[in-house]
Amino acid sequence: MKIALFTDTFIPNINGIVTSILNSSKILAKKGHKLYIFTSEPKDKNFKKPNLGKNIFVFYYPITNIIKYPDFQLAVANPSNILSKIKMIQPDIIHIHTPSILGWEALIVAKMYKIPVVGTYHTLLPDFLKYLPMNVNKSDFAKQFTWGYTRNFYNRCDLVTTPSIAMKKELKKNGIKKVTFLSNGVDIEKFKKIKSKKNGNVILHVGRIGYEKNIDIILKAFHELFKTNKKVRLVIAGKGPALESLVSLSKQLGMSKNVEFLGAIDHDKLPRLYSSADVFVTASTVETEGLVILEAMASGLPIVGVNKLAIPYIVKNGRNGFLVKVGDYQKISESINKLLKNEKLRVNFGRESQKLVKDFSLGNIIKKLEKIYCSLI
Numbered sequence: 001m002k003i004a005l006f007t008d009t010f011i012p013n014i015n016g017i018v019t020s021i022l023n024s025s026k027i028l029a030k031k032g033h034k035l036y037i038f039t040s041e042p043k044d045k046n047f048k049k050p051n052l053g054k055n056i057f058v059f060y061y062p063i064t065n066i067i068k069y070p071d072f073q074l075a076v077a078n079p080s081n082i083l084s085k086i087k088m089i090q091p092d093i094i095h096i097h098t099p100s101i102l103g104w105e106a107l108i109v110a111k112m113y114k115i116p117v118v119g120t121y122h123t124l125l126p127d128f129l130k131y132l133p134m135n136v137n138k139s140d141f142a143k144q145f146t147w148g149y150t151r152n153f154y155n156r157c158d159l160v161t162t163p164s165i166a167m168k169k170e171l172k173k174n175g176i177k178k179v180t181f182l183s184n185g186v187d188i189e190k191f192k193k194i195k196s197k198k199n200g201n202v203i204l205h206v207g208r209i210g211y212e213k214n215i216d217i218i219l220k221a222f223h224e225l226f227k228t229n230k231k232v233r234l235v236i237a238g239k240g241p242a243l244e245s246l247v248s249l250s251k252q253l254g255m256s257k258n259v260e261f262l263g264a265i266d267h268d269k270l271p272r273l274y275s276s277a278d279v280f281v282t283a284s285t286v287e288t289e290g291l292v293i294l295e296a297m298a299s300g301l302p303i304v305g306v307n308k309l310a311i312p313y314i315v316k317n318g319r320n321g322f323l324v325k326v327g328d329y330q331k332i333s334e335s336i337n338k339l340l341k342n343e344k345l346r347v348n349f350g351r352e353s354q355k356l357v358k359d360f361s362l363g364n365i366i367k368k369l370e371k372i373y374c375s376l377i
Helices: 018-032 079-091 100-111 127-133 138-154 165-172 215-226 245-253 265-277 290-298 329-341 342-361 360-377
Strands: 001-008 033-042 056-061 094-098 118-122 160-161 180-181 201-207 233-237 260-261 279-281 303-306 323-326
Touching: 001 018, 001 079, 001 100, 001 360, 018 033, 018 056, 018 290, 033 079, 033 100, 056 260, 094 100, 100 118, 100 138, 118 360, 127 138, 127 233, 138 245, 165 180, 180 201, 180 279, 201 215, 201 265, 215 233, 215 245, 215 329, 233 265, 245 260, 265 290, 279 290, 279 329, 290 303, 303 329, 323 329, 329 342
Parallel strands: 001 033, 001 094, 033 056, 094 118, 118 160, 160 180, 201 233, 201 279, 233 260, 279 303, 303 323
Antiparallel strands: none
């Protein structure tokens, strides 16, 4: 079948949406489907646009700076260009990944040509507001407006998917009608544990370095550990707007030699990075699924995370990790310390992680996605 995907974020950006789209597109393309990706052009004009294979085609459109937030992009396409391309392609289905200007253009053209639409809700927009540079970002009005916008957009889709049961409940509660749970999926084979020497002292965090990820809480937790264990190391992989302030904080806390900021890591190199760690930690409160957590689980790591949104649906407290209250860096520190001091517990939790993650196998998720597409055509 022919599938038109609309997303404001795509490579070279590194985030969960991009990973999800790339993973699913590559498998669908191998199965003979044709993927047409409509997205924003890279900010880096020197970026060499990749060849993703014979069945994946990418169309780039200019970006606008309506919302000034680092790494946040909104594509604005000439409507006639979208119309002509859709008319030429004649897709069987349109799949929208971001509820933006580009997304609205997709909805309009879908209605004109009577093409069924799937919308995926990746980001909990109301919770993300407080991290945007706006005066109204913490007001009730802003949240109400955002949910109103969300309803107006997604209720125009024939079906809405969201990557966790937690988000399905949240969307239903806020008036989104046709919602189904569909994980983004993880390539379990890719992240199978690679044998490597461990010393029981490496804590890992992977992901976008945004303020919404609360990585400062991880640094504070690490500082508590560092007071009694000078051999412990914290490795942080990713890039984003909060990086500079986090580097500064690690220096202020006097532990810059034990905290390593790796920057952006190529996705193909992540399996080895996960395998080098002993514990994976996250303090994020905005995870609609937690794709990096699933990758860490597939790599056989125990997880320390917060009891918020999608995380408790994949991290089972006392089985494959520990869950703590939001912002409680002391409990995060204590939980990590328990795991670092007890190799048997780490190994058992890691095995449970690999058992639990089987439900999120990418191959099975793609089969479900194909069924969804076929049911709407």
